[in-house]
Amino acid sequence: MIKRRKTLVINIGGVKVGGDNPVSVQSMTNTETSDLKATLAQIRRLSKLGCELVRVAVNTQDALKAMPEICKQSPVPVIADIQFDYRMALGAIDAGVSGLRLNPGNLRKHWQIKAVVQEALARKIPIRVGVNAGSLDQRILQKHKGATAEAMVESALEEIKILEDLGFELIKVSLKSSDVQDTVRAYQLLAQKVPYPFHLGITEAGTRLRGAVLSSLGIGILLAQGIGDTIRVSLSAPPEEEVRVAWMILSGLRLRRRGVEVIACPTCARAEFDVVKTAETIERRLSGLKQPLRVAVMGCIVNGPGEARLSDIGVVGTKKGAQIYVNGKKLKLIPKQDILSTLVKLTKELSSNYSKS
Ligand code: SF4
Known part of the structure; x- marks a missing residue:
């Protein structure tokens, strides 16, 4: 029996993540978000396969325009993936998203961060801090002599602090690298430092077979140690495959069964x-x-x-x-x-x- 790490619990549009809640399965659409029909069709296919949370990139004005209808019609809670533009985050919140994936440090001005965080807090919308080994700050890379586990943890702690200083604790964290050992170590280190639930994944894992193997290793090792509250298998393959692999990982560890x-x-x-x-x-x-x-x-x-x-x-x-x-x-x-x-x-x-x- 796997003993889960104790964490705070966040609620993403009705899906509770963290604590003793079941490890949830999520994926990300790869359609043009602005193509409402294709995006909703893909979300419905993912949902039928057991995807419980879906992330969509909100990267253009056209994508943002499609968001209200996507949120309204999606059978599962929608998380907006935002990179640098705070207006996209505010727009996505207005459109009705249930979660944000956003690194506050990527927004240029403090008042922009504050505006987004206040709005998210007012509507109880959790934010995922997503550290990726491929996009660490030069300062951190130099200090740690590369994209090490310690570098990823330091980056995550900085992002988390920005949110905490604004009184925001509806946080979920991911620390993704294409290196399984670095990823595992980074999550293990951060697990000792913060109470927030973790989103697990191995990034840029690769094509169907390689990606499935690396994801199973990284995600599986951590879940077996009780670390991890929601998972996304990243594959260079249709996202439907990601959901299938995610469920195989969960059932292989006897954490959950479906289908x-x-x-x-x-x-x-x-x-x-x-x-x-x-x-x-x-x-x-x-x-x-x-x-x-x-x-x-x-x-x-x-x-x-x-x-x-x-x-x-x-x-x-x-x-x-x-x-x-x-x-x-x-x-x-x-x-x-x-x-x-x-x-x-x-x-x-x-x-x-x-x-x-
Ligand atoms: S079950 Fe029979 S056929 Fe299948 S691998 Fe074993 S010995 Fe071979």
């Missing part, structure tokens, strides 16, 4: 049917189900029956056909060509019984 988890054997010469294709197809066809179910796809009787019995639904290849298991019990032997249709049908039935119960 169908397909476990499958690696296959070998003993496999009695095409395990890889079956597992991939099942995963894709059942990706819309929300109820947590475990489906085992096993090539033969060596390890198959054991795994199938431990799963909600299982299939094991045998010389005579495919043995189906439901709720740990042998159900029936079916022809191998019926494996896919049978697994899909049984899993959907179990899922709908689950939602009724």
